[in-house]
Amino acid sequence: MKWNKSLRLVSHCFVILLFLQVGCSFVDSNSGSPNREGEAPKWEQGKTANLLGAHARLRKLSLHIRGLSPSSEEYDNLESSISQGLGNKFFNDTLERYLKSPQHLGKMIERLEDLFGVRLNTLPAEKYFHEIPSKIKDITFDINSMDLLFRKVIHENTDWNTLFTAREYQILYPSLTLYNRPSDLGFLNAIKTDLPPSSDGLLRIRDKDEFQGSPIPIERSLMPVNFVEKDIRVAGAFTTSRFMSRYNTTLLNKNRKRAAALFRILLCDNMKPIIQDNEDISDLLAKAFPRTEQNPSPIIRSAEMKHGTEQTCMSCHQKLDPMGQTFRTSGNVLSSEAAPGALTYPTNDNKMVHVPVSGLGELVDTVTQQQEYAQCQVRHFWNWFIGKDIPLSYSRLEDLRLEFERVKRKPSDFVTYLVQQKEFLQDVSGTFSRDVTFAQIRPIMKQCASCHSGASNSLPNFENLPFGRTKQAHKTWIERIIVALDLAGSGAQAAMPPANSGWVLKKEEMQDFRNWINDGARDDNGLKTIEDGAVQRLPKPPTSSNTKTGIFGYAGLRYLSAMDLLRTIEQKFPNGWNGEFCVSNMDPKVLGFFNAETQEPTLQGPSLAFIKWLSKCLLEISKSEFVKIKADNKSFEKYLGKKVLESIAGTPQEDLIKNADKFAWKKVSPEIQSAIALHLVQDFIGRDTATDESELVEKALMMTKDSGDKMTTEALQLIILAAALNDEFLTY
């Protein structure tokens, strides 16, 4: 046992030394501002530089860019580079390599599919899109023009705007569709008359099971479909079968659903219909009674007509309706006729933009010229690479927008910049309070301003601070807002937003508001605009003991997705990888899948089903890995770790390296058992990452104790399971 403790102590000392070493290398390079050469950022004076350690930085980089945790070899290389004073070079090279990896392509396609609300595939996207054979014989190979466009932008690192404005597509020919939507060929047939007719070679399949056991003799390949550069009818991913079918239209809907998707994707303006339980029902009551001769009530408008024209409804409809008109001529296939419409929306400084356009293509071209568009795209990148829960001030957003434009909106270039920024390099683990600046409050106030615009000149511009022209006016308005939103209470007595506004503040938004006021109503730059005690202290939410994972529950976005887990499992067990096992037993609702309607994860965290799925998947894949290693006469050393290999050299336990599947676990000395467990825990969770690493190692070892006659590989499986069933493994 003494040896065991000393081994752990040595290991921990090594980690500490490594951390200090990296810390020093950061300090050395802290003389400059954030730059693109991979140097660490300069920290603001007076703030604690709570930087990530090198291991944690590698893990974060790998997970955010590839959706995959680093391998042990990568950690080893990092340590070796740091010991040679080449830490920054290592990170630069690694970043470049990650950005060119198939996993980055897959991860970005998945992010874009989530953004468009169209996620479909059950394997990581790179499985379909990394290498596309010139002749595709597999009928289950379903790739479509939208994903191929995503692939082009990420793969070739082209202008991000191409996603939305492209006039060049690739489609698979002959067409074949597994789903209830027109094939890409059928979708484009009316507008592109030089294409082969869709009935020529089009094969519609409702259920691929129909074709099990009877392969269709069909060979497909990619076909380019090009339009003229400024074709007003065509707009990148929006004029694809997949988008139009996903956001279908009805006589009542009048393409508003499509317009709402455009506003969300292009301008980060989320509009969702809601029903309030205290809405005015007088019109409904008037409708419920028939007209009589004695009581000839006036004809009232239908609720839908009324909804579309009332002032409170107009805050959404004045934007949605003109944009929706540009889709008017297209149902589920793209029309050859362009439909005119307009881009109408209020800018950041509350000026109404109204640009009439002749077609959807022109509309999207116009949107991409707007400052708010570029800011919104930056926000997407921020949410993906920094975190939705990390505050982004307006001035910071503008800085990043300028950089986005400077790198000509090339995604890999912008990601390279982002991941070297202080917000990425900060260690936010354990920092679970939400710092709120006006940047988080502005969208709420923008909504207020949108409805109040023109209502009264006595109202200040709510989108800028201070509210009103004087400090006193600002304080008074904040006090009025406290009352109007019932921030001192539960919100139940709120007079604003009005019941019939179709808009309601979420509990999280209410709490952000309270936190913002309690903390001095900080502006975009984090400076207080009201003095402490100037207004009443507002209630805080009850503190939860769930602080460690609170941020993840709140943001709901930092859990590894099921696809990330599949990538990681494949990397950890390359010999035994059989994605089919884990996929066929995976309920897609378990984790990481977005609800396309809410744009939030379907579940907010791991469920019972998820734990069981992950456990059984890991046990099955690891078992298959070990069987394969033995069958191929390979070594188990990868699962033992470098330090263990050194320790057992020349001892009877050396047999472990070749025969772990036959070597009884009880024959492994406790010291070596501990070292193996530490290696596997670090391999899964990351080195220098888990806060309770030694406790985890203890637990993992306890799992191996129950049965005395276990083989080593069985024990390894259990240790792996212990490491994986951990919040720190499952979260970014």
Next chain:
Amino acid sequence: MLELKRRNFLKMSAASMSGLLLSGRSAFSVPNLSSDPHLFLMLRTSGGMDATLGLDPQVRSPDATESDLFLEYRPEDIISIADLKLGPTAKPLVPFAKKCAVLNGLMMRRDAGHDSLIQYMATGKGDGSAAYLPVELAASFGAGPYGVFFTEPIYTGSRNVILTTPQDIFNEGEGPRLSQMLKPLDPNKEKTSLLALALRNVISGEITAEKLIKTLAEVKKVHPNLSMEIQALLSAFISGASQQGLLDIALEGNLDTHADHEKVHFDLQTQVWQKVADIFSLFEKTPFHNGSLMDYTTFMVISEFSRTPFLNGAKGKDHNTDTNSVLLAGKGIQGGKTVGSSRVITAKKSNTGTPLHIATAVDITTGLPAENPKNASFIFPENVIRTVSEIFGNPKGFSAVDSNIAIIRGLIK
């Protein structure tokens, strides 16, 4: 009498489990671990069901024409049983009429789209702030160790409850038993993350897991032709693994018949009620405690809205949020009863100039149909959710709808 504290409860559970294994009795005959379980199953169908074809049949008045009210059946096709009137698609419900209550004339306020309205119907809130009723009940009334059984995405709001899928139930019997294996990972009680919660459930759920596996095997044997979802649901409820469920009624077509409504919607809705009746029949035949599973389960069958009374230009029927109907059945429900009503107003008499099928307004002082808009209101989804909460004893912490929302007493036994 033995006090049913946790320790005794666990002892009893273990005893009944060992008895089960020794005697090899059918899992169906094993008493549930709880003394008086109360299960809840929400059956959801999407697309918007034409109430006139099922729960709220209509007869065309002499002054109405087909352009006011399009019907595919004659007055004599309407089924009258007890205090229920059922349209021809709901015929499969006849054998269960005494256990079913129909709520007609439910006002859905306005057309905010399928997603918002099914959420409104399932939660009682149209602003997305509440969890689906099975989740809310699990969080307040109490849940089985496997939490809420569900087949399609379920909205959990801010509720931190365990969810379980049919695949999970089926996976339970496959591969290694996890409860013993994961015991050393039992998290510290202070940890309340979803992972910690789920882990604790896996580790402590060994008895239930054993029972679930045995029950599933038995269910598969007795009902080999049932779908995987129903087999899993039945097993989860019988074994006590779950006490609440959400089951989507899958159809071979789309109920959202904006075009070509005639016959198509009729056939699809018939499928819905046949599937509901099949579940009722299954629950009724399944022994449970001192009766059948039906006796211990409250059912709620929902759809997002009804459909317009007339055919549009594409011979379809569009969304009608002016009325909706809900079927409630089973434990705590006043069977054979219809509550609420709707009316058809012809284009000539309609205040909007178009024919309406609309919920009857209710006088809030008497609860009777109102004669004029003064003091009148409607029955809304929040009233239904509040009523179900009452059937479950108004559990502490139930917060989907406010406690001052009126309860529809006529639905409660």
